[in-house]
Amino acid sequence: MNSTLYIVIPCYKEQEVLHETASRLKVKMESLIAAGKISSESRVMFVNDGSSDNTWPIICELHESDPLFSGINLSRNRGHQNALLAGLMTAKDLADMVISMDADLQDDIDAVDAMVDKYHEGCDIVYGVRSSREKDTFFKRFTAEGFYRVMSFLGADTVFNHADYRLMSKRALEGLAQFKEVNLFLRGIVPMIGYKSDVVTYERGERFAGESKYPLKKMLAFAMEGITSLSTKPIRFIATLGFAVFAVSILMLIYFIVRWAIGATVLGWASVICSVWAIGGLILLSIGVIGEYIGKIYLETKARPRFIIQDVLDDKFHS
Ligand code: UDP
Numbered sequence: 485m486n487s488t489l490y491i492v493i494p495c496y497k498e499q500e501v502l503h504e505t506a507s508r509l510k511v512k513m514e515s516l517i518a519a520g521k522i523s524s525e526s527r528v529m530f531v532n533d534g535s536s537d538n539t540w541p542i543i544c545e546l547h548e549s550d551p552l553f554s555g556i557n558l559s560r561n562r563g564h565q566n567a568l569l570a571g572l573m574t575a576k577d578l579a580d581m582v583i584s585m586d587a588d589l590q591d592d593i594d595a596v597d598a599m600v601d602k603y604h605e606g607c608d609i610v611y612g613v614r615s616s617r618e619k620d621t622f623f624k625r626f627t628a629e630g631f632y633r634v635m636s637f638l639g640a641d642t643v644f645n646h647a648d649y650r651l652m653s654k655r656a657l658e659g660l661a662q663f664k665e666v667n668l669f670l671r672g673i674v675p676m677i678g679y680k681s682d683v684v685t686y687e688r689g690e691r692f693a694g695e696s697k698y699p700l701k702k703m704l705a706f707a708m709e710g711i712t713s714l715s716t717k718p719i720r721f722i723a724t725l726g727f728a729v730f731a732v733s734i735l736m737l738i739y740f741i742v743r744w745a746i747g748a749t750v751l752g753w754a755s756v757i758c759s760v761w762a763i764g765g766l767i768l769l770s771i772g773v774i775g776e777y778i779g780k781i782y783l784e785t786k787a788r789p790r791f792i793i794q795d796v797l798d799d800k801f802h803s
């Protein structure tokens with residue numbers, strides 16, 4: 485029972501948190517190694533997502549001071565999901581199981597023990613699920629939980645209140661490698677892989693330093709990405725809406741003909757203008773949603789690389 489664990493951590497401008505994160509994880513890894521749950525070949529792998537600050541020099545320094553820390557340097561900023569994928573795809577060849585987490589340790593690292601135990605019990609995927617979000621701001625909690633609700637309403641099969649804190653076995657990662665989509669939304673794809681899975685709950689803490697790299701704009705973009713890459717329901721809604729509007733206009737037409745027949749006065753200008761604007765708005769909205777999907781198709785057909793790795797610091801890695 486000497487399985488190798490890699491903890492993969494995407495880092496974007498995380499110079500304030502890296503030292504603290506590294507020392508906390510070192511304690512955790514050493515206790516797991518001492519308990520015989522993971523092999524001494526296990527590593528903490530930081531993925532530098534094209535940060536412009538000192539993130540990469542700090543990762544290099546950590547790697548030199550202790551081989552427990554390894555690093556990947558991406559050629560430029562590609563966003564959280566792609567950085568995570570770069571780490572997972574590199575780690576899958578070096579490890580038996582990989583846990584992904586954020587650099588700010590908002591996800592309780594004590595859940596790692598339970599995840600590793602579940603792995604030894606035969607699970608291929610273990611989802612970390614937040615039991616509460618008390619420490620998040622009201623705004624973050626409201627938008628994030630709303631997002632999970634909308635996702636499930638639209639038929640996307642995601643795990644409620646699970647972000648990207650999860651354990652995946654080597655074969656689950658090999659499954660993930662077969663998903664070639666460029667529009668990457670990991671927490672929607674992972675449940676599609678299958679295999680035995682389980683859930684570990686934990687409390688989400690506060691960021692101990694630095695600030696969130698997910699402002700509202702990025703959160704909205706991420707939500708849009710998630711919905712349109714997992715579900716085609718919005719397109720179906722538009723068709724239904726279009727049909728409903730058309731039906732209403734037919735009813736209106738009948739009503740007006742009846743009014744005309746009985747000699748009532750012509751209805752006002754306001755109602756005409758209102759309906760012109762309403763229909764115009766609906767058409768623009770519909771074109772926008774369809775455009776979003778066409779944009780996706782466009783990007784997928786190009787099949788551009790999802791990340792480009794510039795350097796790898798890991799004593800087991802041979803390119
Ligand atoms: N991150 C990244 N690339 C980006 C933005 C964020 O790799 O372009 C990383 C970031 O360093 C962190 C994780 O994604 O490890 C989650 O970001 P953050 O904690 O800022 O998000 P929040 O917890 O506020 O949702």
Ligand code: MG
Pocket residue numbers: 586588590691696
């Ligand atoms: Mg965070």
